[in-house]
Amino acid sequence: MWLKNNPRPDYNYQKDISGCGLAGIIHRQRKLIPGSEIVKSINLMNDRGNGLGSGFAAYGIYPEYKDYYAFHIMYGERADIEGVERFIRENYEVAKIERIPHYHVSSIVFHPRLRRYFVRPKKDRPDREVAELSDDDFVVRTVMKINVEENGAYVFSSGKNMGAFKGVGFPKDIAEFYGINEYEAYIWTGHNRFPTNTPGWWGGAHPFTLLDWSIVHNGEISSYGINKRYLEMFGYRCTLMTDTEVMAYLFDLLIRKHHLSIETACMALAAPFWKDIERLPEEEKMALKSLRMVYGSALVNGPFAILFAHSKGLVGLNDRIKLRPLVAAEKGPLLYMASEESAIREICSNPERVWSPRAGYPVIAWLEEEGTGITAELASISEGASLRL
Amino acid sequence: MKNGRAKINASGIYYRELNRMIREAIAAGEQEIELIGVNGQRYIADGIKQKVMIIIDGVPGNDLSAFMDGPTVIVNANAQDGVGNTMNDGKVIIHGDAGDVIGYGMRGGKVFIKGNVGYRVGIHMKSYKDQVPVIIVGGKAVDFFGEYMAGGILILLGLTCPNNQSIVGNYLGTGMHGGQIFVRGKVEKHQLGAEVGIQEIGPQDHKLIEPLLREYCEDFNLDYNESMSRPFIKLVPVSHRPYGRLYAY
Numbered sequence: 001m002w003l004k005n006n007p008r009p010d011y012n013y014q015k016d017i018s019g020c021g022l023a024g025i026i027h028r029q030r031k032l033i034p035g036s037e038i039v040k041s042i043n044l045m046n047d048r049g050n051g052l053g054s055g056f057a058a059y060g061i062y063p064e065y066k067d068y069y070a071f072h073i074m075y076g077e078r079a080d081i082e083g084v085e086r087f088i089r090e091n092y093e094v095a096k097i098e099r100i101p102h103y104h105v106s107s108i109v110f111h112p113r114l115r116r117y118f119v120r121p122k123k124d125r126p127d128r129e130v131a132e133l134s135d136d137d138f139v140v141r142t143v144m145k146i147n148v149e150e151n152g153a154y155v156f157s158s159g160k161n162m163g164a165f166k167g168v169g170f171p172k173d174i175a176e177f178y179g180i181n182e183y184e185a186y187i188w189t190g191h192n193r194f195p196t197n198t199p200g201w202w203g204g205a206h207p208f209t210l211l212d213w214s215i216v217h218n219g220e221i222s223s224y225g226i227n228k229r230y231l232e233m234f235g236y237r238c239t240l241m242t243d244t245e246v247m248a249y250l251f252d253l254l255i256r257k258h259h260l261s262i263e264t265a266c267m268a269l270a271a272p273f274w275k276d277i278e279r280l281p282e283e284e285k286m287a288l289k290s291l292r293m294v295y296g297s298a299l300v301n302g303p304f305a306i307l308f309a310h311s312k313g314l315v316g317l318n319d320r321i322k323l324r325p326l327v328a329a330e331k332g333p334l335l336y337m338a339s340e341e342s343a344i345r346e347i348c349s350n351p352e353r354v355w356s357p358r359a360g361y362p363v364i365a366w367l368e369e370e371g372t373g374i375t376a377e378l379a380s381i382s383e384g385a386s387l388r389l
Numbered sequence: 390m391k392n393g394r395a396k397i398n399a400s401g402i403y404y405r406e407l408n409r410m411i412r413e414a415i416a417a418g419e420q421e422i423e424l425i426g427v428n429g430q431r432y433i434a435d436g437i438k439q440k441v442m443i444i445i446d447g448v449p450g451n452d453l454s455a456f457m458d459g460p461t462v463i464v465n466a467n468a469q470d471g472v473g474n475t476m477n478d479g480k481v482i483i484h485g486d487a488g489d490v491i492g493y494g495m496r497g498g499k500v501f502i503k504g505n506v507g508y509r510v511g512i513h514m515k516s517y518k519d520q521v522p523v524i525i526v527g528g529k530a531v532d533f534f535g536e537y538m539a540g541g542i543l544i545l546l547g548l549t550c551p552n553n554q555s556i557v558g559n560y561l562g563t564g565m566h567g568g569q570i571f572v573r574g575k576v577e578k579h580q581l582g583a584e585v586g587i588q589e590i591g592p593q594d595h596k597l598i599e600p601l602l603r604e605y606c607e608d609f610n611l612d613y614n615e616s617m618s619r620p621f622i623k624l625v626p627v628s629h630r631p632y633g634r635l636y637a638y
Contacts, residue, residue: 044429047404276559279579321532321560322508325470325489340469341488342429342448354467356488356507358531 003076003112003152003202020206020218021048021171021192022326023338024307025347026314026365031333032060032184037347039175042190044346045339046170048218051107052200053193054174055166057157057207057214057309058185065118066161068095069139069211074112074202076152081113084146084153090126091142092119100165105177108169112202116163136211136256140235143210147239154203154240159212162311166191166205174205186367187314189307191216197243204242210252212311217244218339219304219324230297244306250298251308262315266362268295270320307337313366322359329354335365393420400426404450408432415439429469434462440479451488454481457498470507473500476522482608486528495522495541502526503609504549508558509533516540516568525605532558535624536582539567544598544605546573546616561585562624566631570624571598573616581624584631588623 023041027033038056062070071088075081088094100114121138133141143155157164162185165178171192175181191206197220198204207214221227221243228238228246234257236249247269254265268291277288292299303323308315316337318326329336329344329351336344341354357363395414399407407430414422420441424433427447434443436456445453445464454462455474467485473492480499489507492500497520505528512533514522522541527548534557535543547556556574563582571594576587590598598621606613 047431275579322489327488340429340450341467342450342469345428345448354486356486356531359508 003074003080003154019048019194021045021339021343022189022216022218022305022307023191023343024187024189024216024309024314024316024336026187026309026335026367028313028333028335028365029368030060030186032186033188035175035180035183035185035188038188038190039171039180041336041338041343041347042171042192043175044343045192046172048194048339049170049192050194050200051168051170051173052195053166053168053191053205054171055164055191055193055205055207055216056175056178056180057162057164057187057189057209057216058180058183059162059187059212059309059311060185061163061183062118062161065095068118068120069135069158069160070163071117071119071155072100072157072163072165073115073117073146074154074156075115076112078113080150080152081115084150087142087146087150088117088119091122091138092117092125093122094119101179101182102177103179105169105173107173108167108177111167111177116157139211140252144235144237148237156203157209157214159209159214160311162187162212162214162309164207164209164214166207167202168200168205187309189214189216189309189314195242196220198241201241203240206242206244207309208240208242208245208248210248211256213248213251213255214309215244215248215251215306217247217304217306219306219319220302221246221300221304222302223300226297227300247300247306247308250300251310254295254298255310262313262364263362264291266315266317267291268298269300270317270360270362271295271299272360273320305339312369313364315365316357316363318357318359318361320360326357327354328357328363333368335363337363393418394423395419395421396423396425398426399424399430399447400428402430404430404432408435411443412437415441434460454479454500457481467504468502473498473522473524476500477520484609492522492524492541495524496520497522499523499525499604501605501608502528504528506530509536511535511538511541511543511570513537513539514541514543514568523601525601527605527609527611529556530558533560533563534558535562535565535568535570535585536560537564537566538562538570538626541568542597542601543568543570544573544601545571548573548611548616550574552619555580562626564631565624565626566629567626569594569597571621572624573619573621576622576624584626584628585624586627588625590621590623594621594623 095118100116121135206216224243254260304319305324305326327341330353331351423444425446429450431450434454438458440459442461452471458477460479462481464483468487470488475494478498483502486504487502491510495514525544562585
């Protein structure tokens, strides 16, 4: 019963020094990087967490099922599985169902039941009678439905050819538990959690994901209430009791549904200050004012450093006044980002360039993609160098 | 001299163990301690009072030289966040960049950085009588340089920047109510915090910064004349109690 839906524990709220750790790597030419690299990097910052949450996101790990959505679902009780699987079989073409491989780790005394499903929405699924949802939209609906309605079941990963692995423990324990070293990916993110305002539970560990989007975050989102209510108007439901969840859904809404570019979406979340907008040429001023007005409820207030991965690349972003650390480094086709420079040097001793991204300006790295218009040149790293849209 | 020097291989050693080894070496009378293979170990040289020299190879972790009260620390790499936190005496020489909140609440001693620094450098540093902390940055700084500064001296040189480029971010000296900031270059009004005013520097100021810059240039083997090749401006608080009226009902 411990993974029941929407538990509202009456816990004693005590503020502690926050200090989560983040690490991310992308190989822009899609060369696979062993999981041991991200584990080494995040592990160096072990003291940034307190054992109450850790996780990893990996892209390019399911090439044999790359056209299927990979659902990672955690269940509290055996009885919680049945309803979810009935729904999945009714609505999805199922290529494979299996237990997410995991191993005994002495420090992890109990864990949810973990299963993964490689699925594709059926063409003739029952909702077709009333809805013309795209596959992506149907998957989002499914995730929200399971997380809200199904007792003790949470979808914590739902993208294609990617997966999130997370739980309660220190990074090295969670890495060992899921056998992260056995996976190879061209984008990795890792998180070491130090929960401050919300409970440390399996669903609340980072990354937070939806479809291909995944977020790891250090900080706290003071605008959580506003962001959550805004997202609810578009059918997103926040069930994981951690503020970061809103960012995953905001990126899905702004980029996938509203077709904003990543730069513009970042600018809505970490909007330039009004006083800086005032100094801009008329056209840019108008554009940014409009963006802030339209997306006022998507503004993410409070301290944050995030790594935001997706099927085409990796993004690093800070709050507008840099209240959380973030360092980036580059070596050939590899881009590294982390809370501390040492975490990068642990796996890349001689980077060509090391820098601290400017507050509020995203660092954007694209994967090279053959035949899709993203060339090697475009696959470079950009850093929003001006306030331009 | 052979004795008085110790070399510690810090590679893969947890910070607690490393700091214990450093303290043991000092207790054993070592004057110079060289740390090799450092990567991310926190709290190095924290609270140490003896006037030893600690040379660091690799990137030290956060809060380097916090509460430090005497040693000279040389970093032959970049440094992370929180260098010189509440430092009381001694000197830190960084041959690379440094991160955010350098010299937080610093109350004495010197922090010299060859490269760039992050946000909130010199936040709430303070001085008392002849205890005057000094931070000199050779490269650029970003926002909140000298935030809530209560005393001491901050010097920003921008040596690697072209003449027309701004070497500091916004909110410069926000909440400043004591101390002095010297910037080698221009600062636009919109970059300033509400609590500071710009002054041109006079002979008194030259007398104050000249020996400091000579010492800085010597430490990094730089040309002193180059460091003085552009005009400085000086920022001072307009009030020593900027918020005195804010809460006075």
